[in-house]
Amino acid sequence: MLKSFRNAWNGIMLAVRTQRNVKVQLVVTLIVIIAGFYFSLSRVEWCLAVLAMGLVIGLEVMNTSIEEIVNFISPERREEAKRMKDLAAGAVLIAALAAVSIACILLVPRLLN
Secondary structure (H helix, E strand, O other): OHHHHHHHHHHHHHHHHHOHHHHHHHHHHHHHHHHHHHOOOOHHHHHHHHHHHHHHHHHHHHHHHHHHHHHHHOOOOOHHHHHHHHHHHHHHHHHHHHHHHHHHHHHHHHHHO
């Protein structure tokens, strides 16, 4: 079991080191965490924010994995490979838009006060 956690951690660190979008999402996550403490989010609000942040970063790591698999299986440029990558990226975008919506619902009213 410890080896499984180590392997998972290695995957996370690989994504952080090599993927620009993961780095950007981590910076946004840090900003949301700071804003959450500043505006004293409730427990339920924190749960929603953490769930949204984790979903986006988790899907980004999964998207990277899918891209790596597609590149391995089909190193040449093919329309089918592009569609697979676009679909995975679309999943990340949907989660990111939901996360932005949650952040706006939680933080914008506090910013306006």
